[in-house]
Amino acid sequence: MAALLSVRDLAVHYATAAGPVRAVDGANFDVPAGSIVGLVGESGCGKSTLGRALMGVMPRSASIPAGSAVFEGRDLVALSAKERKELLWRRLSFVPQTAMNALDPVQRVGAQLMEVLTERGGLSRQAAAERAAALFGLVGLDARRLRDWPHQFSGGMRQRASIALALALEPALMIADEPVTALDVIVQRQILDVMKELQARLGLAMILVTHDVAVVAYACDRVVVMYAGRVVESGPVRAVLEAPLHPYTMGLMNAFPDLDRAGGELVPIEGSPPSLLNPPAGCRFAARCPFAVARCADDPPLVAESPDHHAACWRVSEATELRPKAAQAATWASVVA
Numbered sequence: 406m407a408a409l410l411s412v413r414d415l416a417v418h419y420a421t422a423a424g425p426v427r428a429v430d431g432a433n434f435d436v437p438a439g440s441i442v443g444l445v446g447e448s449g450c451g452k453s454t455l456g457r458a459l460m461g462v463m464p465r466s467a468s469i470p471a472g473s474a475v476f477e478g479r480d481l482v483a484l485s486a487k488e489r490k491e492l493l494w495r496r497l498s499f500v501p502q503t504a505m506n507a508l509d510p511v512q513r514v515g516a517q518l519m520e521v522l523t524e525r526g527g528l529s530r531q532a533a534a535e536r537a538a539a540l541f542g543l544v545g546l547d548a549r550r551l552r553d554w555p556h557q558f559s560g561g562m563r564q565r566a567s568i569a570l571a572l573a574l575e576p577a578l579m580i581a582d583e584p585v586t587a588l589d590v591i592v593q594r595q596i597l598d599v600m601k602e603l604q605a606r607l608g609l610a611m612i613l614v615t616h617d618v619a620v621v622a623y624a625c626d627r628v629v630v631m632y633a634g635r636v637v638e639s640g641p642v643r644a645v646l647e648a649p650l651h652p653y654t655m656g657l658m659n660a661f662p663d664l665d666r667a668g669g670e671l672v673p674i675e676g677s678p679p680s681l682l683n684p685p686a687g688c689r690f691a692a693r694c695p696f697a698v699a700r701c702a703d704d705p706p707l708v709a710e711s712p713d714h715h716a717a718c719w720r721v722s723e724a725t726e727l728r729p730k731a732a733q734a735a736t737w738a739s740v741v742a
């Protein structure tokens with residue numbers, strides 16, 4: 406079955422005085438209809454840039470020099486402003502990084518929902534009022550709170566309201582940028598539960614941009630791991646997290662506590678991602694990788710190890726032997742990045 410969204414060789418650059426920052430530099434992945442896909446990686450690896458490029462919400466300095474992102478048969482990269490406007494909210498919606506950005510502070514929350522439903526969705530005021538109450542119910546908010554101002558909401562409630570706003574016109578795909586990052590663990594789990602329930606009830610697909618592997622493990626069906634502007638691994642969440650193929654994914658797994666259980670030694674990946682102004686040639690992770698070999702001076706392609714599990718590493722066939730070594734702190738401590 407064709408994917409709902411197919412991203413191919415997508416590049417997003419920022420023009421700066423020092424030259425182009427290659428924030429996304431050849432991203433490849435699919436989002437199947439009805440699935441939750443986690444886009445994960447450390448800060449600065451290009452996840453938010455990728456999410457925003459798909460939504461067409463980019464600063465003036467950003468450009469898309471190459472690639473495509475075909476959503477329901479249409480390339481998002483090539484849409485006119487008018488075509489994009491028709492798609493936004495109805496088929497494709499966005500939950501920005503902080504819920505405050507989604508909500509207008511000088512308008513009651515319910516009025517904002519009504520506006521989307523009547524002006525963009527063409528609903529009558531009566532139908533929109535009923536739908537707004539139903540949407541609040543769907544995301545676990547009391548419909549009486551529709552009369553509140555955004556500042557009267559807690560962080561978790563604001564996040565729920567911005568999800569309700571994104572869902573108002575029943576899109577096929579919702580892109581959420583770090584939807585639970587600013588919230589405490591209990592509220593994080595509540596919001597992720599709401600998202601999973603919406604997926605199950607509405608058949609909605611989501612891209613969840615996050616730096617947190619625990620969030621991916623808890624909420625996602627699939628995962629796309631990004632490093633320095635590139636996709637280094639992708640596949641079903643169980644396959645990728647239980648048997649990672651790329652050393653970066655192995656390292657990420659060690660570096661994060663689990664959302665469900667504490668314990669287990671956390672092993673940091675030494676060093677930090679390279680500057681995307683002049684990214685290194687070859688494998689971008691090589692400088693921090695305990696398993697780097699001479700061949701890593703060449704760029705490893707993203708290849709399918711099984712039909713649905715891709716990785717970009719020259720040593721992918723040795724992953725089974727490398728995994729136990731990657732679980733040991735000493736392995737990572739030996740790298741001088």
Ligand SMILES: Nc1ncnc2c1ncn2[C@@H]1O[C@H](COP(=O)(O)OP(=O)(O)OP(=O)(O)O)[C@@H](O)[C@H]1O
Nearest residue numbers: 419426428447448449450451452453454455464681
């Ligand atoms: N407006 C901009 N102009 C120039 N460079 C930018 C701009 N926005 C982001 N970048 C750079 O692009 C790269 C990718 O940033 P991006 O925010 O997409 O990463 P991220 O993985 O989402 O990180 P974070 O979680 O910290 O937001 C970084 O090197 C960042 O410094």
